[in-house]
Amino acid sequence: MKKISLALTSLALALSAGTAVANCDSGERVVKFSHVTGGTTHPKVVAANNFADRVNKEMNGKMCIEVFPNSTLFGDSKELEALLLGDVQLLAPSLSKFGSYTEKFGVFDLPFVFKDMDHAIRFTNTPEGKDLLLEMDDYAGFVGLGYWMSGMKYFSANKPLLLPSDAEGMKFRVQTSDVAKQMISAMDASPQAMAFSEVYGALQTGVVDGQENTWSNTYTKKFYEVQDSITETNHQLLAYLFMTSSDFLASLSDEDRAQFLQIADDVTQEANLSVKAAEAANRANILKAGGKINTLTPEQRQEWVDTMKPVWTQFEKYIGKDLINAAAGA
DSSP states (O other): OOOOOOOOHHHHHHHHHTOOOOOOOOTTTEEEEEEEEOOSOOOOHHHHHHHHHHHHTTTTTTEEEEETTTTTSSSSTTTTHHHHHHSSEOOOOGGGTTTOSSSGGGGGSSSSOOSSSHHHHHHTSSSSHHHHHHHHTTHHHHEEEEEEEEEEEEEEEOOOOGGGGGGGOOOOOOOOOHHHHHHHTTOOOEEEEGGGHHHHHHHHTOSSSSEEEEEHHHHHGGGGSSEEEEEOOOOOOOEEEEEEEHHHHHHHHHHHHHHHHHHHHHHHHHHHHHHHHHHHHHHHHHHHHTOOEEEOHHHHEEEHHHHHTHHHHHHHHHHOOHHHHHHHHH
């Protein structure tokens, strides 16, 4: 059985990040799993740790996974390159990170394309959603193992946002997604792409005025501390591509690969079933910690939808109209 052995500094890091690095036995295949999220309650943290635990128990003696959370190994800008180079074997980046490899994942970023997470999960189980897992294999060697849902997104800002026009002239942090940038521009605001690890400081110092994220990200990164309030727009999905490389999969025996992929699928299904509860808990945690949440009237929400829906048309030729229709109609 695996044992956890950490120096005091590593122990402090592991406790703050909600994981620990396994002490792998001699002769085991060491597999590094890097991600950028911290805390203990975030859905990605829980899923990554559960996956490592399952593999380390069920494939004991053959494979040992070490999890490196909170950008401790590689940050947003370096992790995909690290996977290509073989410096890590597993990642779980946001689906917004793949614009330079394929534009089709932009379907997940379209504002109001999904009504809720259940809608998004239905789409990932369609033939179109499953095909996207292999979209980057031929020319980048990236293989999706599954989609890890994190939640729907909400806007926070240094003043209340009840209508899109309230954001006029403001600066919002976004991921490196062309769709997200155009969505912010539709509000007559300015999109500012930056790494996740830099967001709190940018909000605190006024480099940006607001951001958009899930309840779990907003709570675990304490964005509510440096924002006036969060508006329950429910405008966009945040999900991660649990992924590896085709080289890594090819290096496994047929038996080990089948076991590894089955554990990956099991953990993905379990993770997605638990996300709604985690999001509800972290919404409550924000309120308990003194954060403010603005709810929208049906009329206000419709104005957000009407303002952002034209972004779909802007990206039809890149994402594909059929793919957009498949997502919206799932």
